[in-house]
Amino acid sequence: MLNCQKVSFLLSQSLDTPLPWIMRARLGLHLLMCRRCAAFRRQILVLTSVVRGAAAALAVDPGHDTAALSPAARARIKELLASQGAA
Amino acid sequence: MKPKTDAWVENHGDALFAYALSRVSDRSVAEDLVQETFLGALQVRDSFEERSSERTWLTGILKHKILDYYRRSHRGIAEKTEHTDDPDTLFDKAGRWRNSPENWGETPEDLLGRREFIDALRACIRALPDNQRAAFLAREIDGFSGEDICKKLAVTATNLWVMLYRARDRLRRCLTENWFAKLSPGA
Numbered sequence: 001m002l003n004c005q006k007v008s009f010l011l012s013q014s015l016d017t018p019l020p021w022i023m024r025a026r027l028g029l030h031l032l033m034c035r036r037c038a039a040f041r042r043q044i045l046v047l048t049s050v051v052r053g054a055a056a057a058l059a060v061d062p063g064h065d066t067a068a069l070s071p072a073a074r075a076r077i078k079e080l081l082a083s084q085g086a087a
Numbered sequence: 088m089k090p091k092t093d094a095w096v097e098n099h100g101d102a103l104f105a106y107a108l109s110r111v112s113d114r115s116v117a118e119d120l121v122q123e124t125f126l127g128a129l130q131v132r133d134s135f136e137e138r139s140s141e142r143t144w145l146t147g148i149l150k151h152k153i154l155d156y157y158r159r160s161h162r163g164i165a166e167k168t169e170h171t172d173d174p175d176t177l178f179d180k181a182g183r184w185r186n187s188p189e190n191w192g193e194t195p196e197d198l199l200g201r202r203e204f205i206d207a208l209r210a211c212i213r214a215l216p217d218n219q220r221a222a223f224l225a226r227e228i229d230g231f232s233g234e235d236i237c238k239k240l241a242v243t244a245t246n247l248w249v250m251l252y253r254a255r256d257r258l259r260r261c262l263t264e265n266w267f268a269k270l271s272p273g274a
Contacts, residue, residue: 003178003181003182003183004178004182004183004184005177005178005182005183006182008252008256009248009249009252012248012251012252012255012256013248013251013252015251015255016226016233016247016248016251017233017244017248035187036183036184036187036188037184039187039188039189039190040184040188040259042190042191043188043189043191043259043263044255044259046191046193046194046195046198047255047258047259047262048227049195050195050198050199050204050208051208051212051223051227051228051258052227052228053195053199054199054205054208055228057205057209058109058205058208058209058212058228059105059106059109059228060105060109067101067104067105067108067109068101068104068105069096069100069101069104069118069121070114070118073104073118073121073122074096074100076122077096077100077118077121077122077125078092078093078096080122080126081092081093081095081096081125081126081129082092082093084126084129
């Protein structure tokens, strides 16, 4: 039997992999009758949208003072690459 | 004569480092990932077809290196049960919600226009357990397929779905507590 706990897991899973049609139908029926699961579904859809929409902003962390390679790391990497025989 | 790879480091090193640091939060790990990225790029540079920019190509390699790092550093990262991290808090014994998930009432467009929300989202993502964060960001931002993530992290599909479910559940609760609840304290 589909309870809300199972439904919440399946709603998340449906974002990653197609569910069998019979399961989709059962989920749809549950969502028609359960406002709480419908609210959970809306939340994870909004979450997905904002995370994807904020991807560029999330790639930078303003909390880190200097998001730059240290001079030592820069030099080490250059030397390592050069030693690999790169032209 | 300066090696051409010097230009790679000069042009892209800092950007790759910033990206890696946003994922692993440890400077020395981030530096290692940048180094591995350039070394990996060196090995496959003949396959760079210039359909994308050099930066995009290198960032793609880095995304793979980040997942490799999580697989190496988190043995046994698979999560097996289908429950959330707090099943007893969220659901009663019959599996029904104890409390309703809130109606957030804002559209993604509204939210994305606010820097404070992005900061709250970033903090919530950072608060995820490492394995859940790695899987979630690989899926939602880096665009890896579920199958690719399973291979890179050496987990089964079910393990991955559980990790993503828990990540989404934690994030929505974190945002509810740290953003949406604070907007309407009297509601």
